[in-house]
Amino acid sequence: MHKVLVIAYYWPPAGGPGVQRWLKFVKYLRNFDIEPVVYIPQNPNYPILDKDLVKEIPEGIQILEHPIREPYALASIVSKKKTKTISSGVIPEKKPSFVEKILLWVRGNFFIPDARKFWVRPSIKYLSKIIELEGIKTVITTGPPHSVHLIGLGLKKLHQIQWVADFRDPWTSIGYHSKLKLSKASQRKHKVLEKNVLNAADKLIVTSRTTKTEFEQITKKPIKVITNGFDDVKQETELDDNFTISHIGSLLTRRNPTHFWEAIKIAINENEDFKKQLKIQLIGVAGEEVLETVKENGLQSYVEQLGYLSHSDVLKAQQKSQVLLLLEIDSAETKGIIPGKLFEYLNAGRPILAIGPSEWEAGEIVQETNAGAVFSHTDTTALKDLLLTWFKTYQKGKLTLNSKGIQQFHRRELTKALANYIEWESS
Structure with a gap:
């Protein structure tokens, strides 16, 4: 050997x-x-x-x-x-x-x-x-x-x-x-x-x-x-009753999705059911500036800060969430950054909402595997429309994925x- x-x-x-x-x-x-x-x-x-x-x-x-x-x-x-x-x-x-x-x-x-x-x-x-x-x-x-x-x-x-x-x-x-x-x-x-x-x-x-x-x-x-x-860690887990959007990992200022928060605010104002059933989980470090943006958009009551969780608890949270949020800094120097959590997101089998720079490799993987949707940091209206579309699908109990080719990342x-x-x- x-x-x-x-x-x-x-x-x-x-x-x-x-x-x-x-x-x-x-x-x-x-x-x-x-x-x-x-x-x-x-x-x-x-x-x-x-x-x-x-x-x-x-x-x-x-x-x-x-x-x-x-x-x-x-x-x-x-x-x-x-x-x-x-x-x-x-x-x-x-x-x-x-x-x-x-x-x-x-x-x-x-x-x-x-x-x-x-x-x-x-x-x-x-x-x-x-x-x-x-x-x-x-x-x-x-x-x-x-x-x-x-x-x-x-x-x-x-x-x-x-x-x-x-x-x-x-x-x-x-x-x-x-x-x-x-x-x-x-x-x-x-x-x-x-x-x-x-x-x-x-x-x-x-x-x-x-x-x-x-x-x-x-x-x-x-x-x-x-x-x-990702590894073989998927468990039989019931989805959250709420329309839960989860972000795992550090969420600091340069990665702060300001247009996402704005899109959430607009969606809340447009759809009363969305307003009642929305929950956003931040798992990991959240920067002060990010939390200030949340406050500025009046979203404090929807955002739950869970802090750092063990890897096993993170996996459970991913698999229970309705939507998984993947973010990267909007910069040419970050287009080659592929967060490790992306692959566990893929294994969790939940729709991925990816927001990052142009020609982002992680975004390309999301698209190639049919695992979600990819947006730039400025696509406020398109983000809002997708969120409400996914929410209506969730209401029918049909928010699922038909992803492909993820076994190459085992x-x-x-x-x-x-x-x-x-x-x-x-x-």
């Missing part, structure tokens, strides 16, 4: 879609004669926890841990709340406070590529021994944090291994980079590190065609698109593609 070393920062009990990607790959790799060995930090500073995910770790998987020194513990002395927010990747959307400006500037210019950089050298030293003892021929790194890829870079220089770098998100083109107050020197350093990683790795994995096209301008190395996906199929791609070639 081909033994593969997987290096990841996020692992249960951490929560979020980045954890689930490799948790599920590890679950199915044994089906394809690959034995994963997982390397994670021993004492990480995870901003979100989901202890239920620990139960999903396959039995008997070898998990290696090594201490990590993170600066967030020290920074939290200044402001624990703001440090936790920034460490989780939530960049303030309003004009940042003085403390936030300092934290962002320090985060951007002192910790390149990110605040987990101090784990790189100790990990290279520790894993070098493991590679020799275990006879490991393939190493996989997954980021962000992209400092994890620097561990792969160091190991590649020391050992005859196949190194596969998995990018769950882009590096220098990701939206929050512009918020980090990077100096020109820091920007150059990021670019150099990105180029070094892309050209030193033997193979690259990305989650969207957009990122693949971007990386093809930097490297000639093989690049394969392997999206996120975690087992995606792992099969991964296994074929990383197959070791001794020559």
